Amino acid sequence: MVTACIYLPFEKEASIIKRDLFNSIPQEWVKSEAGHNEGFFHHLKTSRGFLDQLYAVWKHNQCDYVGFSYNDVFLSLAGREYDKDIAKAGITQSDSRSFKWRENDLLSVIKVSENFIPRLYALEDISVVQDGDTIASFYKRKTGKDRSLKQLSELIKKAYPEFYASFDDVLNGKTLIPCNVFFLQRNLLNEYCEFLFGLLEKISFSSYQDEYVDYYLLSLILFTTYFTNGNIESLSFSAPAIYVSDYLRISNDLNSRNIVKSVLRKEKIIRYTSPKKVLYGGVINVVMSFDNRNGYAQHAYSVINSILAHTSNHKDINIFVIYGSDLPLSKINEISRNFSERVSVSFLKIDSCFLDNLELEDNYLTKSAYNRLLVQDVLPDNVHRIIYLDTDILVCDDIVELWNIDLHDHVIGAIPDIYSVGNDKRLFGRASDGLYINSGVMLLDLELAQKRYGRLSSYFAKVFYEHKDKVKYHDQDILNLAFHNKILQLPLRWNVPGLLYYFWPRLPKDLLDEENNDFPRDELIFSLNNPGIIHFIEDRKPWKRNCFNPFKRLYWRYRAQNIQFKPSIEQRFCIWNNVFTWRAGTFAVASGKKIHHIHARSKWLALKQTFKSMKF
Known part of the structure; x- marks a missing residue:
């Protein structure tokens, strides 16, 4: 009788669906191997937690066919070449049948192939890369050294000469295969694991004490080397991946319609509410920065109107708009005229500075995003504390509550970016466990910043030129570099990523890169149901035709509020299309x-x- 098992991490449930091929890795297996080879096992445990478990499966498994699935990524065994990678909120009985994960599907699976592995993915889809990066240069940039790669090259050349050419091709190429999900015939698994762990063990014994070795990336390189080798490649089937996302599960359970209604209900309540006490000087200073490129000046109407719709403290709010040469006088007069009777709006122009030398890569990002680095230079001397807001946000609660938060002697308060973990390690190394913030909503103590850092624009310029090669995400990277480990984490509800209301994972990036920020589940659910500010991050903006966010209705509501606004045909389509994208x-x-x-x-x-x- 042919036997098979797809192993899941030991903290997962033993079976997803009844009578399927899944089983959790016995924890005793891992403990047993840790006791036999403590030194090497310690290195494996630094590999994002799956190499040690794979090692245990290799040593203890007795099935004819062995699968491995880690980080909620699964392989389809259906053998359909035209299928694409997909994301799901959970695994159902229908999925188990469709992807051939049931015990009674085993014979039909191995008729297609006895070995299933993921597809090749471009390096730029796996992680943040620089132009011209190869696998070798990418590894060196991540770890600071390429000594481990040189050692591997020598070891493979001596012990596995038949794999040397494919190893060299991988290093000089720009593609990798995920190594944490597969379904293999046991003999092939044994041969691969001997190849993988034999090489990694020699690397671990010969590495210097102060040298950082990225065992996870090395395992990706070795997996790709092994399974793109001509003799092995023909034995395996490149299968699509299925990514199970907790974000999808949560967003599917949300009642977005009721959340929108609660935001609108707050508008009505605030009309009959007395102004709240404003701490820290009695005046709320809101800073925005935009120009007329890509129509971002129009989006400011939504931000300002949403602020005013949810507070009765209109007289206590000063709005400062920092702009460069791309905002015409006609647009300034138009905005000033529309808000002059409701709130104080001041326009402050910045002069030429080091920002002129910066190059922009994102097509939806303008140079005005960098203007937040210059707030201290252009704001009046009596402004000591500010809230900075991007123009792709909606305020859904009283901004006084955000303003009154105590920063506890921190210069800046902000919310972690949805990709915080990966970006923190990108900037500060794999050992870093700090906070990488999203700069779209920030609470800043300018007075304290002046005492600690002097003139902030000079300090930011210094940080930029010292770390120019690391800066990928523009001003946000500069802020995180400048205030690393000195940022107060604010409640998530004050910068809720809009894409979580309709979460569509960025495959294959989310498939391969487990460095996304996992917000605490309870806080995430509370924040999604009670947003203070919704931030339409990335390119899924509510004014675009492909936006499927339920809150785009609010964006268009606030954009048209108290002004003469006649939407175009395309804009009308954006407003009313909530059915398909x-x-x-x-x-x-x-x-x-x-x-x-x-x-x-x-x-x-x-x-x-x-x-x-x-x-x-």
């Missing part, structure tokens, strides 16, 4: 609370294959 060949169709994903490319290829096989 599409991205990268995948349609999303809303039906009640459920969102159905239709992988158009897969369906079309399947249809073409059907027609080709038909005889007329």
Whole structure:
């Protein structure tokens, strides 16, 4: 009788669906191997927690076919070449049947192939890279040295000469295969693990004490080397991956319609509420920065109107708009005229500075985003504390509550970026366990900053030129470099990523890179249901046709409030389309609370294959 098992980390449930192939790794296996080889096992445990468990499976498993699935990533065993990677909120009985994960599907699976591995992915889809990066240069930039790669090269050349050419191709190439998910015939698994762990063990014994070795990245390189080797490559089937996301699960359970209603209800309540006490000087200073490129000046209407809609402290708010040469006088007069009777709005122009030498890479980011680094230079001397807001946010609660937060002797208070963990390690090394913030909503104590750092623009310029090679995400990286480990983490509800209301993972990036920030589940659910500020991060903006966010209705409501606004045909489509959208060949169709994903490319290829096989 043929036996098979797909092993999950020992902290996972033993079985996802009844009578399936999944089983959790016995914890005794891991403890047993840790006791036999404590030194080497310590190095494996630094590899994001899966190499030590894979090692235990290799030593103890007795099944004919062995699967491994880590970090909520699974492989389809259906053998359909045209299928794409997909994300799901959970695994159902139907999924188990469709992806051939049941015990009674085993014989049909091995008829297709006895070995299933993930596909090759471009390096730029796996992590943050620089132009021209190869796998070798990427490893050196991440770890600071390439000594481990040189050692591996010598070891493979002597012990595994048949793999030397493919190893060299991998290092000089720009593609990798994920190594933490597969389904292999036991003999092939044994041969691969002898290759992998034999080489890693020699590297661990010969590495210097102060040398950082990225065992996870090395295992990616070695997995790719092994399975792109000509003799092995023909034995395996490149299968699509299924990513199970807790964010998807949470967002699917949300009642977005009720959340929108609660935000609108707060508007009505605030009309009959007395102004709140404003701490720290009695005046709330809100700073924004935008220009007229990409229409961002228009989006400021939504931000300002949403602020005013949720507070009765209009007279206690000063709004300062920092701008450069790209904001025409006509637009300044228009905004000033529309808000002159409701709130104080001041426009402050910045002069030429070190920002002129910066190069922008994101097509939706303008140089005005960097202006927040110059606030201290242009604001009046009596402004000692500010709230900085991006123009792609919506305020959904009283901004006085955010202003009154005690910074506890910190210069800055902000919320972790959704990709905080990975970006922190990118800037400060793999050993770092700090906080990487999103700069779209910040509370800043300028007076304290002046005492500690002097003139902030000079300090930021110094930080930028000292770390120029590290700066990828523009002003946000500069702020995180400047105030590393000196930032107060604010409650998540004051900068809720809008994409979490309709979470669509960035495959394959989310598939391969487990460095995303995992917000505490209770805080995440509370913040999503009670947002103070919603931030439309990345390119999924509510004014774009592909936006499927339920809160875009509020964006258009506040944009049209108290001004003469006649939407175009395209804008009307953006406003009313909450039924379907599409991205990268995948349609999303809303039906009640459920969102159905239709992988158009897969369906079309399947249809073409059907027609080709038909005889007329």
